[in-house]
Amino acid sequence: MKKITLLVTLLFIILSNIVVAQTYKTRDANIFFNPNKDQSHKDYASVSKEGTAVLKVETNEVALLVPMKTFHFNNALLEEHFNENYLHTNKFPNATFKGKLIGFNKDQLAKDGTYTMSSEGQVSLHGVTQNFKAPVKLVVKGKSATFTCNFKIRADQYAIDIPALVKPKLSDETPIDANIVFQLN
Amino acid sequence: MKKRIIFLMLVCSFFVRANAQDDLLGDLVKEDASKVKQNITTATFKSSRIINFTSVEMTGKGNLQFMISHRFGQMWKEGKGWSNVAQLFGLNSGFANTYMSFDYSFTDWLNLGLATTGNAQFESWAKFKILKQQTGQKNVPISLAFYSLMHADASEGPSPDDLTWNRFSYLNQLLIARKFSESFSLQLIPSMVHYNYVPYGINNTNNIFNIAIGGRMKLTSKTAITFEYSRQLNGYKNLLDESASAVNYVPDVVSLGYDWDTGGHIFQFFLSSASSATNIGQLSANQNDLKVGNFSLGFNLNRSYGIKKLVQVH
Numbered sequence: 001m002k003k004i005t006l007l008v009t010l011l012f013i014i015l016s017n018i019v020v021a022q023t024y025k026t027r028d029a030n031i032f033f034n035p036n037k038d039q040s041h042k043d044y045a046s047v048s049k050e051g052t053a054v055l056k057v058e059t060n061e062v063a064l065l066v067p068m069k070t071f072h073f074n075n076a077l078l079e080e081h082f083n084e085n086y087l088h089t090n091k092f093p094n095a096t097f098k099g100k101l102i103g104f105n106k107d108q109l110a111k112d113g114t115y116t117m118s119s120e121g122q123v124s125l126h127g128v129t130q131n132f133k134a135p136v137k138l139v140v141k142g143k144s145a146t147f148t149c150n151f152k153i154r155a156d157q158y159a160i161d162i163p164a165l166v167k168p169k170l171s172d173e174t175p176i177d178a179n180i181v182f183q184l185n
Numbered sequence: 186m187k188k189r190i191i192f193l194m195l196v197c198s199f200f201v202r203a204n205a206q207d208d209l210l211g212d213l214v215k216e217d218a219s220k221v222k223q224n225i226t227t228a229t230f231k232s233s234r235i236i237n238f239t240s241v242e243m244t245g246k247g248n249l250q251f252m253i254s255h256r257f258g259q260m261w262k263e264g265k266g267w268s269n270v271a272q273l274f275g276l277n278s279g280f281a282n283t284y285m286s287f288d289y290s291f292t293d294w295l296n297l298g299l300a301t302t303g304n305a306q307f308e309s310w311a312k313f314k315i316l317k318q319q320t321g322q323k324n325v326p327i328s329l330a331f332y333s334l335m336h337a338d339a340s341e342g343p344s345p346d347d348l349t350w351n352r353f354s355y356l357n358q359l360l361i362a363r364k365f366s367e368s369f370s371l372q373l374i375p376s377m378v379h380y381n382y383v384p385y386g387i388n389n390t391n392n393i394f395n396i397a398i399g400g401r402m403k404l405t406s407k408t409a410i411t412f413e414y415s416r417q418l419n420g421y422k423n424l425l426d427e428s429a430s431a432v433n434y435v436p437d438v439v440s441l442g443y444d445w446d447t448g449g450h451i452f453q454f455f456l457s458s459a460s461s462a463t464n465i466g467q468l469s470a471n472q473n474d475l476k477v478g479n480f481s482l483g484f485n486l487n488r489s490y491g492i493k494k495l496v497q498v499h
Contacts (some may be wrong), residue, residue, distance in 0.1 A: 023209075047496055054209050061211035065217055074491035080228050081448065085406040092368070094217065098210040100402070130310020163407070166448045 007166055022106070024058040024145070024182040029053045031095075033176045035155075037169060042076060044170075046071045053180045055147075057106045062119065064097040064180070086160050095125045101136060109184055114139050119149060128158045136143050140184075147180045223321035228330055229364040230372070232451045233288070233296075233483055235399035236413045236442040237459065238374055239468050241328045243314055246293040247493030254485040256282040256460050263479030275481050282462035286311075289492070302462045305341075310334040318364060330360040336465050351382035356465050368403035373414070378469045386424035386431070393469045394418040401444070411442040411453070415468060435471050436472035453485040 031049030035044050050070040054063050068089040073079040083089040099121015108115050115138040123132040134151035152173035155162050162170060230240035233250065244250040260276030261269045272278040286308075288298030296312040316329035334356040355378070362372035374397040383389045397415030404410060417436035426432045434457075442455030458474075459467040460481045473479040 029332070043491070045496075052213050054213060056209060063213050065210065067217065072496045074247070074494055074496050075489065076248050077449075077451075077489050077490070078491075081446075084228055085446075094214070096210055096214070098208075124362040163448060183253050 001030055008178055024055045024057070024184065025053070026180060026182050027052050028181075029064060029066070030179040031071075031176065032179070033174055035170045035174045037171045037173055039171075039175070043075065044073070046073045046078075046082070048072070051180070052177075053182075055101075055182060057109070058100045060104050062097070062099060062121070064178070066095045068093055068095060086162070092125075092127045094125070097121060097123050097132065099132065104138070108138060109140055112140050112142065123153075125153075126158045126160055143184050145182045145184055147178075147182075149178045151176055151178075201469060205206075206449045221322050223319055223323065226318040226328065226364050229318065229362050230401055230411075231409060231444045231446055232453060232487055233487065234453065234487075235372060235401065236411050236416070236440040236453065236455045236485075237362060237438070237457060238397055238399055238464060239312065239332050239358065240399070241330045241360040241372060241442060243289045243293070243330070244288055244489055245313060245491075246290050247491060247495050248489045249287065249289045250487055250489040250493045252284075252286045252485060252487035253290075254284045254462065254481035254483065256284075256457070256462050257481050259460065259473065259479050259481050260456075263478065268371060269478075282460065284462040305335045305339040306463065308334055308463065318362070326363060328360075328362045330362075332356075332358040334358075334464065335349055336463060347382075353381050354465055355379040356468070359463075361421045368409075369401070371398065371400045373398055376464075376468060378465050379445075380469075384425050386422070388420055388422040388474055389424055392419045393420045396470045397438075397468075407446045407448075409444040410443055411440075411455070413440040413442075413457075414438070417468065420469070432472065434469070435474055438467055438471055450486060450488045455483050455485075456480045457483060 015078070028047050028049055030047065031051055032047045033045065034042060036042065048066050049069040051064055051066040053065075055061070068087055069083065071079075073081060073082065088140060099119055101117050101119050103117030104115075117136050117138060119136045120133045121131075122129050132151075134149050137148045139146045152175050154173050155170075192194050228241045228242070233240055233242050233244055234252070258272065258275035258280040260274040282303055284300060284302040286298055286300035288296055288310075290296045292333040294314040298310045298312070300308040300310075302308070303449065311333050314328070315331060315333045316325050316327060319325045336354045336356065338352040338354075356376060357379075358374055358376040360372060360374055362370060364370045374395075376395045376397065378393040378395070380391050380393075383391055395415050395417050397413060399413040401409050401411045415438045417434070421434040421436045423431045423433060438457065438459045440455055440457035440459070442453050445454070447454045457467075458480050459471045460473060461471065
């Protein structure tokens with residue numbers, strides 16, 4: 001009888017883990033930003049393709065971590081400035097987001113289509129944590145789920161100092177595009 | 186017994202619920218922290234020059250850099266008195282050496298450059314990055330680069346019939362640098378200048394060896410103080426120049442500079458005891474004694490352009 005108890009318990013643990021801990025993970029989340037005032041001007045634009053993201057289906061929880069040094073620029077000097085002068089990436093190596101998807105449910109993943117929802121949570125960047133809310137678009141197609149989020153942040157919110165000389169060239173709010181693709185299985 | 190099973194199930198489900206509430210981000214951070222990362226040191230120096238000499242830094246891959254540099258007249262000429270002031274301490278003395286160069290990095294370890302200066306002098310160089318200072322799985326305590334330059338004298342010269350080969354001289358340098366902290370870097374530069382042609386004189390030689398040390402101390406994220414000292418190890422006694430008068434070269438060159446990074450350009454203002462604009466001239470044919478008045482003002486200004494689009498931006 002004890003053995004049966006143990007077996008049943010074990011089975012229960014395994015099953016409940018499978019059901020509850022349904023998570024998707026990706027290691028190549030794309031984050032793109034262009035701080036230029038004139039958005040057609042892409043000299044300062046940068047992209048990281050090495051973000052890690054997790055989505056926990058049952059709880060709608062999401063988390064994203066982007067190592068700052070994976071942001072690359074076409075101009076090597078800009079990359080140096082980004083790391084050394086603006087984001088101090090030796091001191092603050094990661095940008096993170098932690099939060100929930102409001103309006104997401106797991107049935108959406110089962111059916112092809114485009115869904116809109118919003119994400120709410122906290123963004124940590126340059127040692128500063130701020131509340132965050134932005135609309136999110138989800139496109140489900142076959143075995144892939146693509147979450148897109150376009151949002152804007154202000155440099156001063158995250159204590160990023162922009163020198164007066166550079167300021168006129170940059171827009172007050174930096175648009176950021178996050179593009180996260182989960183492979184469903 | 187059944188009660189016991191139900192109880193266990195409850196406990197388990199509680200355990201699972203607790204597990205489900207675990208921090209997603211915490212897991213990502215843990216995973217990221219557990220990765221062994223290779224930390225490659227960047228920005229040992231602000232620019233591809235410390236002051237006069239090249240630094241271990243290279244123009245970024247796919248970037249074209251333009252540099253213009255000026256060296257003005259000596260600050261204070263003895264016996265000239267107030268006219269030194271009128272000449273704004275050499276800035277306005279009617280004498281300046283200009284050095285203009287373009288360089289491009291094809292890969293992150295190869296940089297090629299072309300330069301022109303002074304009286305029809307041309308230079309071209311190749312710079313190879315051999316080691317990058319880094320920590321992590323592999324530890325490399327220094328950055329190492331090899332700089333090889335060819336200098337051609339295309340000026341009319343005393344005798345146009347001179348053999349073409351006599352117009353060439355060469356410079357080979359090892360650049361050994363270490364960034365000790367965020368703000369302090371040092372570089373050691375052993376170098377060899379080779380002349381195809383040497384004038385008569387005591388101690389004359391085709392090969393002139395030098396050892397130089399350069400450093401940088403950051404003041405703020407955009408400004409820094411730099412210094413250089415180089416010592417010639419041979420070949421600086423009583424050379425005879427073209428007019429057969431003896432020339433005593435000075436073996437030491439001292440320079441002090443101030444770096445200012447404006448965001449797009451890098452300005453380097455300096456005082457140097459060498460007034461030649463070329464490394465070969467500074468290392469092998471400097472005639473200025475180490476006296477305050479002999480120092481001359483100068484600046485380097487450079488700007489790089491991302492020519493090759495390495496990052497696809499939409």
